[in-house]
Amino acid sequence: MMLPILADFQWSDLLSVKDYWFMIVGTALGTFAGWKLAVAQARADQRQKDAEAKTALIVALEDLINLSKRSAEEFKKGGQPNFPIDYQRASVLCRRVSQFRQEGLRKEIDDLLYQCSHFNSKLLVVNSTFMIALMEKERTGQAIPPLMTKYNEMMAKHAADIATDWAPKALAKLRSEQTSS
Numbered sequence: 001m002m003l004p005i006l007a008d009f010q011w012s013d014l015l016s017v018k019d020y021w022f023m024i025v026g027t028a029l030g031t032f033a034g035w036k037l038a039v040a041q042a043r044a045d046q047r048q049k050d051a052e053a054k055t056a057l058i059v060a061l062e063d064l065i066n067l068s069k070r071s072a073e074e075f076k077k078g079g080q081p082n083f084p085i086d087y088q089r090a091s092v093l094c095r096r097v098s099q100f101r102q103e104g105l106r107k108e109i110d111d112l113l114y115q116c117s118h119f120n121s122k123l124l125v126v127n128s129t130f131m132i133a134l135m136e137k138e139r140t141g142q143a144i145p146p147l148m149t150k151y152n153e154m155m156a157k158h159a160a161d162i163a164t165d166w167a168p169k170a171l172a173k174l175r176s177e178q179t180s181s
Helices: 017-076 088-096 105-140 147-179
Strands: none
Touching: 017 088, 017 105, 017 147, 088 105, 105 147
C-alpha cells in the first residue's frame, strides 16, 4: 500500500526545469540580497568601531600631551619625573582603527609613539643615573654632578617636543578626521 501523499505526487514535476527555474532564481536572488545586507552591516559595524577607537585615541593623545608637559616641567625644575609617558594605550587604540582617511596619519601617530618610547627609555637611564648621583651625594656629601643638568635639559627638551610639536600635530589631524566623518 502506498502512502496517500506519494500516490498523488507527480514524479514528472520533479524533473521539470520549468518548475525549478523560479526556485533557482529566487534562491540566487535571496542569497545575493542576504550577502549584500551582511556586507553592509559589517561595514557599518566597522565604521562604528573605528569612530569609538578614534574618540578614545583622542583622549589618549590628550593624556599623553599632559604627561609630557608635566615631565618637561619636572625636568626644568631640576627634578626627576617618577612616571613614564603612557603611550601603550594610544598604540593599542591606533591598531584598532582599521583605516584613517588622511594619508600618513597612522605613520605620524606611530612616529609620535616611537618618540614616547624613546623618551621613556632615556628616562630610565636618566633616573638610574640620578638615583646613583643622589646616593653618592648622601654618602660623600658632594653636589650632584653637572652632567645631570645636561641630562635634565635634554630630557626637558624631548618632553617639550612631544607635548608641543609631535603630539599636537597628530591630535589636530585626528580631530579633523573625526569631525569630518
